[in-house]
Amino acid sequence: MTNRIEQRVASLDWVLLHQALDEQGYAAIPALLREEECGELRAMYEEESHFRTRIDMARYRFGSGEYKYFQAPLPPLVQTLRAALYPELAVAANRWLQCLGQEAMYPADLQPFLDQCHRQEQTRPTPLLLKYEAGGYNCLHQDLYGDIHFPFQVVIALNRRETDYTGGEFLLVEQRPRAQSRGHAVTIEQGGALIFPTQRRPVEGTRGYYQTTLRHGVSTVTSGTRYSLGVIFHDAK
Numbered sequence: 001m002t003n004r005i006e007q008r009v010a011s012l013d014w015v016l017l018h019q020a021l022d023e024q025g026y027a028a029i030p031a032l033l034r035e036e037e038c039g040e041l042r043a044m045y046e047e048e049s050h051f052r053t054r055i056d057m058a059r060y061r062f063g064s065g066e067y068k069y070f071q072a073p074l075p076p077l078v079q080t081l082r083a084a085l086y087p088e089l090a091v092a093a094n095r096w097l098q099c100l101g102q103e104a105m106y107p108a109d110l111q112p113f114l115d116q117c118h119r120q121e122q123t124r125p126t127p128l129l130l131k132y133e134a135g136g137y138n139c140l141h142q143d144l145y146g147d148i149h150f151p152f153q154v155v156i157a158l159n160r161r162e163t164d165y166t167g168g169e170f171l172l173v174e175q176r177p178r179a180q181s182r183g184h185a186v187t188i189e190q191g192g193a194l195i196f197p198t199q200r201r202p203v204e205g206t207r208g209y210y211q212t213t214l215r216h217g218v219s220t221v222t223s224g225t226r227y228s229l230g231v232i233f234h235d236a237k
C-alpha cells in the first residue's frame, strides 16, 4: 500500500505543480490519500505510542485544539509520504534559491537532508496530527524548529469538509515588503494535500526577484471535528 503512495506521488503532474508553486507559492494535490488511509491516520490519533509530544494549543495561545508530534520511527505511511514528496520539492527549493542568486543547497533525497538537520542537533521528528473540535482554530504561524528549515511543507486533510466539519479553512497570509498582506483561504477535501512555503517565497518583480514572508493557520471550525496531517521536512531541536 505504501509503495503505491510512491507511485501516486511520482505520477502527479509535477510540471503543473511546479508552475503553481512558482506563480502562487502554493499548490494543491487533490486525492493524494485514500479514504482508508485517512481513517488509519485519524485512528492513530488516539494511540499514544505513536507520539512524542502532545500540545494543547490554548495553553500556548497557539489557538484552540490540539496536536501530537509523531515519534521516531515514523509510521510507514507518514515516512513514505515524507520521503516521496521531498525530492520534487527539493528541486523547487533549489530553483527558488537560484532565483535569489543563491547556490542550490538541498540534497536530492530526504535522508541526506535529515542528516544535515541531525548534525545541527535537530533530531526530533516534526510530522504531526492535528485535531480541532467546534470552536477550534490555529493562529497564523511558521513552523521553524532550528536553523535548518526546508522551504516547503505539506498539509493533508484527513476528514470530510462540510460533512464531518464546517469552517476550518486553511489560511495562508503573505506579507509583501512595504505593502499590505494578502490572505488566501484554501479548502482541502479529504485526502487532498496542499504544498505551501514554510517561511518565504520569491516573487518576480520589475527589477528581479523579491521575497514575501508567509504564515499559515486555520480558520475557526464552526461544527464537527477536523483532523489533519502536517508533513514538515526538517526535524526539530
Ligand SMILES: O=C(O)CCC(=O)C(=O)O
Pocket (backbone or CB within 6 Å): 130, 138, 143, 153, 154, 155, 170, 216, 217, 218, 228, 229, 230, 231
Ligand atoms: O491543520 C491544518 O490545516 C494546518 C496545520 C499546520 O499548521 C501545519 O501542518 O503546519
Ligand SMILES: [Fe+2]
Pocket (backbone or CB within 6 Å): 141, 142, 143, 216, 230
Ligand atoms: Fe503549521
